[in-house]
Amino acid sequence: xxxxxxxxxxxxxxxxxxxxxxxxxxxxxxxxxxxxxxxxxxxxxxxxxxxxxxxxxxxxxxxxxxxxxxxxxxxxxxxxxxxxxxxxxxxxxxxxxxxxxxxxxxxxxxxxxxxxxxxxxxxxxxxxxxxxxxxxxxxxxxxxxxxxxxxxxxxxxxxxxxxxxxxxxxxxxxxxxxxxxxxxxxxxxxxxxxxxxxxxxxxxxxxxxxxxxxxxxxxxxxxxxxx
Amino acid sequence: xxxxxxxxxxxxxxxxxxxxxxxxxxxxxxxxxxxxxxxxxxxxxxxxxxxxxxxxxxxxxxxxxxxxxxxxxxxxxxxxxxxxxxxxxxxxxxxxxxxxxxxxxxxxxxxxxxxxxxxxxxxxxxxxxxxxxxxxxxxxxxxxxxxxxxxxxxxxxxxxxxxxxxxxxxxxxxxxxxxxxxxxxxxxxxxxxxxxxxxxxxxxxxxxxxxxxxxxxxxxxxxxx
Numbered sequence: 001x002x003x004x005x006x007x008x009x010x011x012x013x014x015x016x017x018x019x020x021x022x023x024x025x026x027x028x029x030x031x032x033x034x035x036x037x038x039x040x041x042x043x044x045x046x047x048x049x050x051x052x053x054x055x056x057x058x059x060x061x062x063x064x065x066x067x068x069x070x071x072x073x074x075x076x077x078x079x080x081x082x083x084x085x086x087x088x089x090x091x092x093x094x095x096x097x098x099x100x101x102x103x104x105x106x107x108x109x110x111x112x113x114x115x116x117x118x119x120x121x122x123x124x125x126x127x128x129x130x131x132x133x134x135x136x137x138x139x140x141x142x143x144x145x146x147x148x149x150x151x152x153x154x155x156x157x158x159x160x161x162x163x164x165x166x167x168x169x170x171x172x173x174x175x176x177x178x179x180x181x182x183x184x185x186x187x188x189x190x191x192x193x194x195x196x197x198x199x200x201x202x203x204x205x206x207x208x209x210x211x212x213x214x215x216x217x218x219x220x221x222x223x224x225x226x227x
Numbered sequence: 228x229x230x231x232x233x234x235x236x237x238x239x240x241x242x243x244x245x246x247x248x249x250x251x252x253x254x255x256x257x258x259x260x261x262x263x264x265x266x267x268x269x270x271x272x273x274x275x276x277x278x279x280x281x282x283x284x285x286x287x288x289x290x291x292x293x294x295x296x297x298x299x300x301x302x303x304x305x306x307x308x309x310x311x312x313x314x315x316x317x318x319x320x321x322x323x324x325x326x327x328x329x330x331x332x333x334x335x336x337x338x339x340x341x342x343x344x345x346x347x348x349x350x351x352x353x354x355x356x357x358x359x360x361x362x363x364x365x366x367x368x369x370x371x372x373x374x375x376x377x378x379x380x381x382x383x384x385x386x387x388x389x390x391x392x393x394x395x396x397x398x399x400x401x402x403x404x405x406x407x408x409x410x411x412x413x414x415x416x417x418x419x420x421x422x423x424x425x426x427x428x429x430x431x432x433x434x435x436x437x438x439x440x441x442x443x444x445x446x447x448x449x450x451x452x
Contacts, residue, residue: 068435070386081424168291196302207289
């Protein structure tokens with residue numbers, strides 16, 4: 001009983017501004033990461049689906065490497081490994097490391113999502129576009145992309161939610177996003193249950209809101225039932 | 228191989244990889260057992276139970292794994308009644324199990340529901356109760372459909388064990404980082420961070436790639452059957 005009473009609501013209330021600062025950083029990194037992975041997904045997904053020489057193989061290697069290695073190791077590789085390349089050290093700003101690492105990760109998953117989406121567009125649609133005199137690029141932009149992207153929508157949305165959740169791992173390099181903010185708050189206050197329950201609730205709020213919003217958009221964009 | 232690499236590789240494989248595989252083994256077994264159970268229960272048409280399991284699945288799927296592990300490892304010991312502090316390995320494994328079992332529950336629900344109603348009816352006609360029907364008739368058939376996602380889960384869990392390094396478990400990633408620090412402090416002071424992180428990527432790739440290929444193979448075979 002006393003322990004339940006000892007849960008310090010006031011502490012959470014007082015530190016809402018801190019959580020808000022962290023959340024803003026998380027959302028900023030996630031937004032850039034999601035936008036970037038959308039662009040990567042469309043370009044490389046198209047290269048994979050249309051078997052464009054060289055780019056197709058590069059994309060295949062990129063996808064397999066990223067999907068089969070832990071994102072945490074990727075983050076450390078970018079933050080700590082690239083700075084130690086013998087001869088040509090690459091030093092990046094923490095913010096750059098943050099959005100770059102989640103974007104590279106999301107881009108690989110999204111390439112697969114869009115490849116599958118574009119490949120699901122019936123071949124005869126593309127033939128019809130070409131027969132009407134559209135160039136290959138115009139056919140892609142006007143036929144394959146609008147249909148294929150909608151087929152890829154549900155799986156790519158899962159990737160975007162994962163990109164947002166993965167920003168929490170940036171705590172490992174001390175980037176001050178939501179989880180890192182909570183972590184430092186806890187190490188100053190020694191109130192783990194207050195801090196981490198508030199942290200979990202914030203993530204659930206964001207992730208569930210995002211999923212609900214996205215489901216709304218999905219319903220609007222979904223391909224009408226085939227007749 | 229250069230001089231520095233030999234002891235580092237030995238340390239990483241013996242200390243690091245074994246801890247990684249141990250956490251992964253706990254997490255996979257725990258996720259499968261709890262996930263299959265919850266997924267099967269989710270097919271029962273009883274609203275309160277469904278709502279409860281749904282909540283479990285949505286919460287642990289919605290939270291980043293790192294946050295789940297922080298909750299288990301840092302926040303749970305201060306909660307009323309429990310007062311138990313898990314070791315770092317157990318804390319990480321439990322965090323992964325919460326996440327993994329939510330994934331398996333979702334997959335199991337789909338797999339069980341894909342078994343035709345006739346199978347349920349035939350088993351019931353033979354006198355099986357609910358438990359016997361699921362244990363002997365439905366789940367063995369659902370397992371075939373469940374195998375590809377379980378193999379993918381194994382690959383994902385092995386990758387996600389690296390998160391355990393953030394609460395102080397000396398698994399593969401942590402042993403790599405400690406080696407980098409040690410090399411930096413010993414003359415000539417070259418950390419070899421690029422080589423060690425690249426080796427870590429390669430090691431995880433060698434474990435994970437065959438598993439993801441296997442999952443794709445199983446998936447294809449299932450479709451053709």
